[in-house]
Amino acid sequence: MSEITKISGAEAVIKSLLKEGVDLIYGYPGGAIMPIYDELHKYEDKLNHVLTRHEQGATHAAQGFARVTGKVGVVMATSGPGATNLVTGIADAQIDSTPMVCITGQVASHLLGSDAFQETDIIGISSPVTKWNCQVTKASEIPEVLAKAFYIAKSGRPGPVLIDITKDAQFELMEFSYSKCKTIRSYTPVPNYSIKQLKKAAELINNAKKPLIVFGQGVILGNAETEFKNFIEKTGIPSAWTILGLSALPSDHPLNVGMVGMHGNYGPNVLTNQCDLLIAVGMRFDDRVTGNLDTYAKQAKIIHFDIDPAEINKTVEVDVPVLGTVKETLPEILKLVNKNNHQNWLGKFHSLYEKEYSKVIKEELHPTKEGLSMAEVVKEINIASKGNAIIITDVGQHQMVACRYAKFNESKSNVTSGGLGTMGFALPAALGAKMGAPEREVVAIIGDGGFQMTIQELGTIFQTGSAVKIVVLNNNYLGMVRQWQEMFFEKRYASTELVNPDFVTIAKGYYIEAKKVSKREELKSSIELMMNSKKPFFLEVSVEKEHNVFPMIPTGASVSDIRLD
Amino acid sequence: MSELNNTYTISVYTENNLGLLNRISAIFLKRHISIESLTTSQSEIENIFRFIIVVSITKSRVERVIKQIEKQIEVIAAFYHSNEETIFLETALYKVKSKSLFNEKTIQKIIKNSQANIVTVSPEYFVIEKTGWRKDTEKLYDELEPYGLLQFVRSGRISVSKEPMNISNILGLNTDK
Ligand SMILES: Cc1ncc(C[n+]2csc(CCOP(=O)(O)OP(=O)(O)O)c2C)c(N)n1
Ligand SMILES: [Mg+2]
Numbered sequence: 001m002s003e004i005t006k007i008s009g010a011e012a013v014i015k016s017l018l019k020e021g022v023d024l025i026y027g028y029p030g031g032a033i034m035p036i037y038d039e040l041h042k043y044e045d046k047l048n049h050v051l052t053r054h055e056q057g058a059t060h061a062a063q064g065f066a067r068v069t070g071k072v073g074v075v076m077a078t079s080g081p082g083a084t085n086l087v088t089g090i091a092d093a094q095i096d097s098t099p100m101v102c103i104t105g106q107v108a109s110h111l112l113g114s115d116a117f118q119e120t121d122i123i124g125i126s127s128p129v130t131k132w133n134c135q136v137t138k139a140s141e142i143p144e145v146l147a148k149a150f151y152i153a154k155s156g157r158p159g160p161v162l163i164d165i166t167k168d169a170q171f172e173l174m175e176f177s178y179s180k181c182k183t184i185r186s187y188t189p190v191p192n193y194s195i196k197q198l199k200k201a202a203e204l205i206n207n208a209k210k211p212l213i214v215f216g217q218g219v220i221l222g223n224a225e226t227e228f229k230n231f232i233e234k235t236g237i238p239s240a241w242t243i244l245g246l247s248a249l250p251s252d253h254p255l256n257v258g259m260v261g262m263h264g265n266y267g268p269n270v271l272t273n274q275c276d277l278l279i280a281v282g283m284r285f286d287d288r289v290t291g292n293l294d295t296y297a298k299q300a301k302i303i304h305f306d307i308d309p310a311e312i313n314k315t316v317e318v319d320v321p322v323l324g325t326v327k328e329t330l331p332e333i334l335k336l337v338n339k340n341n342h343q344n345w346l347g348k349f350h351s352l353y354e355k356e357y358s359k360v361i362k363e364e365l366h367p368t369k370e371g372l373s374m375a376e377v378v379k380e381i382n383i384a385s386k387g388n389a390i391i392i393t394d395v396g397q398h399q400m401v402a403c404r405y406a407k408f409n410e411s412k413s414n415v416t417s418g419g420l421g422t423m424g425f426a427l428p429a430a431l432g433a434k435m436g437a438p439e440r441e442v443v444a445i446i447g448d449g450g451f452q453m454t455i456q457e458l459g460t461i462f463q464t465g466s467a468v469k470i471v472v473l474n475n476n477y478l479g480m481v482r483q484w485q486e487m488f489f490e491k492r493y494a495s496t497e498l499v500n501p502d503f504v505t506i507a508k509g510y511y512i513e514a515k516k517v518s519k520r521e522e523l524k525s526s527i528e529l530m531m532n533s534k535k536p537f538f539l540e541v542s543v544e545k546e547h548n549v550f551p552m553i554p555t556g557a558s559v560s561d562i563r564l565d
Numbered sequence: 566m567s568e569l570n571n572t573y574t575i576s577v578y579t580e581n582n583l584g585l586l587n588r589i590s591a592i593f594l595k596r597h598i599s600i601e602s603l604t605t606s607q608s609e610i611e612n613i614f615r616f617i618i619v620v621s622i623t624k625s626r627v628e629r630v631i632k633q634i635e636k637q638i639e640v641i642a643a644f645y646h647s648n649e650e651t652i653f654l655e656t657a658l659y660k661v662k663s664k665s666l667f668n669e670k671t672i673q674k675i676i677k678n679s680q681a682n683i684v685t686v687s688p689e690y691f692v693i694e695k696t697g698w699r700k701d702t703e704k705l706y707d708e709l710e711p712y713g714l715l716q717f718v719r720s721g722r723i724s725v726s727k728e729p730m731n732i733s734n735i736l737g738l739n740t741d742k
Binding site for chain 2: 123124127128131132133134135152184185186187308309310312313314
């Protein structure tokens, strides 16, 4: 009989991660997680741990990694402040359905509840913003709990999971064996669709004269880009995207009619209130998408494809819900729908686009003003990348502009903090995205405000040598807030003006090649220089200071009252 | 037309999990819904727990809340019922000075008429138990109050639904016993 060798709980954590195929972790050490870090040291040839400069940066890096790879992002942090620093990223991952497993150290179990040094109730704190969380106080529980964590994080509608492991459990010896979690009896990741609803949906689609599709991240999370394309091409239905649906359908697809929502395109917003059938595919009717609910698509029948039953009738009452993953339901409905085209109806989108072009887009892309516009920077990035880059955006005006004007050929190429709107997201997320897709060009477009929220991650970018391209669109303002102050608070610019440091010097201080542009003549060449670099590159672009993003649906207004100026 | 609030009894069947109470109550907190009563206990199935939560909200809200509760990983199923659809009770305990029992003739009459039980009698105090609807326990409270209540406590609602909830089916358990 062979003797069973015992290993520590800390080593069991590492072995479990390896069993889940993890080879990259973002994190930050500290007292309560030191045994695990000690094991990481032993396994460093198999498991790359990236030391970020702040735990929040670790979460966003893991998110960026998860969003471009579809894999689970893994984060480690110590107890107390290490754990609380994760909360923003966890909340962001929860609202944007990003698969993530966070492992936190905790004080030894005999100290729990004694206000021990660096003890915080991270289980209590993170409960409302995690898909699942669990505290482990015995080494023997580690493999099973981690197997569950990964299963829950990535199955069904993905989300963040937090596992809190007491220090004694990390030291304790246990007999390791691992089996992946395949089901949990109280959890139904993918609900069944009903054939009846599918038939009803098909009938509505076949009879619709003016149908409109609004698709969201569900298409990307379900790996259903092809299925989606087949569906819209057969039915000929104009398709608009939510901010998180961006890149699921190539920008130049003839049925791609642009973005819905607050700063979306004119056509799809206006026509939401004229269509006779609205087909929501893997999206959740966020208030930034719907505007005033009392006047949202009231004339239309609504079909809602979603994996999460809690999203059905949550904010918008729908006529036909189709549960399940769109990877399965779209091919099913494809069999039931007629081949069609809606040229006249599609033409309406085109003519409204013309209106938006002449009133907004033309001046944005080809400004007659002296100052640089954010949109022309994005345009130059499109040209240089040929639409093949992964674009990471932070939160604010630059985000809306980037999402409006960036061009994409490939899915999983737009990474932004949509639901939570977390400033500081982009820089670390870009690092994670680049490490997840090293063969691709990754361009982070960031505001001067948000950049300074996680600016220290320049250190991580430098240390890992990740060739992230960082573009800061500097308007010397918290631009989006300033826009609201201008429009709705009679230009009272309360605490939105920024006196900024010399960003180029800061980037250079981190040994990152850096350049600043403020003249149009230098823009193209600077962007080319940046894109051609094989190393990380920082480009600051001084843009027009008081410029507003249009179109805009003011809060409380109807989608069809979207303003062009 | 705005919807009216109604009293709903929410029944939640769960795996035994330490953090679940926190997660479930957070669903109400996040929506600014106050919980009128909450009980947790073992259910009819081994190792399955049952929460009974009473809230006063609109039907469309309770429907949404149920879905959020069901979304929690360790929740097996959640149901809501109006008062008409359930059989429910609460238990109240009343602690009164023993002096009153012996000195005040009416007290004994009150106990008898209200079909309450005397649980314990000591030289200092006695304890009465009354199980029933809220209005019954409240009526007894009003009647005993003038004699000086030392302590009063009422349990959360316990209830069973008139219709089956079929938890065993959901779990694929065989319960032909
Ligand atoms: C962490 C955080 N704090 C505050 C906000 C509110 N907010 C939204 S946009 C914005 C301004 C962002 O300014 P900047 O990063 O310079 O981008 P710009 O809008 O100027 O492009 C602020 C403060 C936020 N979204 N996130
Ligand atoms: Mg700014």
